[in-house]
Amino acid sequence: DIQMTQSPSSLPASLGERVTISCRASQGISNNLNWYQQKPDGTIKPLIYYTSNLQSGVPSRFSGSGSGTDYSLTISSLEPEDFAMYYCQQDASFPPTFGGGTKLELK
Amino acid sequence: QVQLQQSGAELVKPGTSVKLSCKASGYTFTSNHMNWIKQTTGQGLEWIGIINPGSGGTSYNVKFKGKATLTVDKSSSTAFMQLSSLTPEDSAVYYCARYDGTYYYFDYWGQGVMVTVSS
Numbered sequence: 431d432i433q434m435t436q437s438p439s440s441l442p443a444s445l446g447e448r449v450t451i452s453c454r455a456s457q458g459i460s461n462n463l464n465w466y467q468q469k470p471d472g473t474i475k476p477l478i479y480y481t482s483n484l485q486s487g488v489p490s491r492f493s494g495s496g497s498g499t500d501y502s503l504t505i506s507s508l509e510p511e512d513f514a515m516y517y518c519q520q521d522a523s524f525p526p527t528f529g530g531g532t533k534l535e536l537k
Numbered sequence: 538q539v540q541l542q543q544s545g546a547e548l549v550k551p552g553t554s555v556k557l558s559c560k561a562s563g564y565t566f567t568s569n570h571m572n573w574i575k576q577t578t579g580q581g582l583e584w585i586g587i588i589n590p591g592s593g594g595t596s597y598n599v600k601f602k603g604k605a606t607l608t609v610d611k612s613s614s615t616a617f618m619q620l621s622s623l624t625p626e627d628s629a630v631y632y633c634a635r636y637d638g639t640y641y642y643f644d645y646w647g648q649g650v651m652v653t654v655s656s
Contacts, residue, residue, distance in 0.1 A: 464642040472630060472649045479642040517582060521641040525598040526572075528582035 436529035442537040447508050451532045453518035455499045462522035463501045468515040539563040541647035548653045559616040559633030566614035567591035570636040573618045577629045623654045
């Protein structure tokens with residue numbers, strides 16, 4: 431299975447700050463990389479699919495980039511509702527696998 | 538709007554089975570594959586398997602073969618996952634998630650259901 435390593439696991443940040451979360455795959459995944467947000471109530475929704483495509487309804491302050499084994503999610507200016515868990519996920523190789531998550535916390 | 542409504546929390550005894558449901562609405566049920574995903578504090582998010590609601594065809598993560606069985610009822614647009622021979626290690630939150638087969642991601646998720654295995 432492809433291992434997905436996210437960093438950092440915890441990210442203290444302030445409102446209005448720009449933050450970046452990284453995700454590294456154990457082998458190349460050809461841009462088949464997706465990002466999800468999980469709120470404290472357990473609700474999960476997609477943010478970015480296929481590396482850089484913004485899911486419908488997701489604010490433009492979210493963006494994704496990367497290639498090969500290294501990918502990132504950037505939030506340009508943090509809003510209160512952005513403090514949540516974030517997960518990357520690869521779908522290049524069976525089975526799909528997820529990163530361990532990044533907890534974005536209010537500093 | 539697309540919705541995936543999962544059944545309620547379960548408290549079950551070791552060695553028994555449980556069947557979880559995921560009722561889809563707002564789209565043609567047979568147009569998208571359905572996935573099931575397990576979440577625990579220790580192991581994070583793990584993909585269990587996928588089912589094609591049109592054909593009933595399934596594919597499983599080798600880790601969950603023999604543990605999970607995926608089925609659907611097309612008449613009610615409902616996907617099911619049965620977990621068998623339950624142990625405390627099966628205690629988790631389980632999500633159903635619709636699959637976007639064009640861009641290969643999970644585009645809609647159920648709210649999750651907590652399963653607790655305890656005597």
